[in-house]
């Protein structure tokens with residue numbers, strides 16, 4: 001399902017970067033979320049969002065690329081004042097594993113977060129995408145590599 005554009009709940013935090021489209025493979029698995037971006041077929045440069053030209057080599061032969069769901073929380077802050085959103089909410093820069101950095105709403109407790117923390121894309125109750133501390137992916141990775149829990 002490509003970017004279903006859910007109805008916004010009044011007072012809900014805004015979708016960070018409205019130009020970033022997200023997809024999920026299942027409406028029942030809210031943790032299965034990806035962001036759509038672009039990849040240059042000439043130089044492999046990966047860019048968040050839909051682009052018309054590569055920001056590295058300026059060629060226009062781009063393909064759609066899925067980013068996520070895993071990433072690392074680069075930095076974060078708590079927003080206490082907003083003219084349009086219910087505060088407080090947490091905003092962070094996330095380095096997705098494919099090499100792009102995006103601004104994202106962080107779904108979590110501020111005191112439980114730290115820089116360089118593994119996070120994953122997820123849908124939040126408002127119907128928007130956000131990131132939250134990694135749980136499901138860590139378990140999948142541990143099982144994939146044969147690590148006992």
Ligand SMILES: [Zn+2]
Pocket residue numbers: 040041042043044045054055056057058059
């Ligand atoms: Zn390029």
